[in-house]
Amino acid sequence: MGDDLNGPEYQVPEELRSHITITTLDRIYNWGRRSSVWPMMFGLACCAIEMICVAASRYDFSRFGMEVMRPSPRQSDLMIVSGTVTKKMIPQIVRLYNQMPEPKYVLAMGACASGGGPFKEGYNVVSGVDKFIPVDVYVPGCPPTPQALLNGLIKLQEKIDTQSIRTVRWYKREASEPIPIPILGPDLIDPRDIPILDAKRASVVKPDVPENS
């Protein structure tokens, strides 16, 4: 623990190393956050089986401080998108993401969540969850082995280590905007695209139709 926290810029005498740690606020803050990343407990498809395996005793991600998978978005820091994201499911996923308190992270697990995988051109599948929510770590594999997912989680911890209180988006003066929830009609509509679609519709030249036909 001392090695993690001690800033390299401060020289602590050898005999005091076990008693004193000099560190920066960023470092201790990140150390606290990276050691208690609580994932949200939900699974979407076959990748969820591997995620459950990572939580079980053979791989056991409680060794990284992630032991409590919270069934509520209000208590979780990490969303593991484990599996195929269908168009019917994405409004709920975006809603859950909006409900998570910041700082929040998203890990796209497996081919389907990262890029659509084998269903990337499917009529009912969102090809990559990053079309809607920002993804921090992509874990390839179909499904990734439990160790590959652990590797992704360690990568996420490394990412948390590099962040600084001064630059992260959740301490900015203006409140962060929630992501508009996609509308599921006959097809999926992203509310962010509506102005573009409107402009496109306005630019289309209407055919001349006689008044009383």
Place this chain on the structure above:
Amino acid sequence: MYGIGLIKGLGVTLKHFIETYLDDIRWLGRRYYRDESLAERQGPHARGIFTVQYPEEKLPVPEEFRCIPFLVYEVGEDGERLYRCTSCGICSKVCPPQCIWIVRSNDPETGRPIPSPTEFFIDIDICMNCGLCAEYCPFDAIKMDHDYELASYDRLADHIYNKERLSKPVTYYESIRPMNFAFEEAARAEKEAAKEARRKAK
């Protein structure tokens, strides 16, 4: 009486808890981070907790384990890479999620196609690790890799592998799949011998 099952279940946990410490004493502090003790802990005679301490110790992958594909090349006499791939495109046709993209080119002088890929892309975030490309390749040029630690922060920059990142030497292939390699080399030698014999018969 109610609760017997509960107590029995907790008893199993307690047994594992105590046995972990007894096993620690038996291994004299050498229970973790070593291949022999990992094999013992994963085997049928495991006592106590059997968690794989992942970043320090890793479960050995079986030979037929497959993650994403890689391109096999042979090292030529001058150290140049001789790709086995002829850019025939069978792999990209059989690929179920269509994640392989091959760029072919023609010889500028003769205008005939060069039998080697100019570029070779695999989107590893689309790849479903099925191994059909390796199965169908008539030149044994594309094989499935064992490396699964591929997580990264940027999909487009890091997860669309080009020819450079996909290339691995044939010695690497031999090291990860020794049995398959020996089998394929034997088949190839047999084929060569048959060809030679046919040529002599003429």
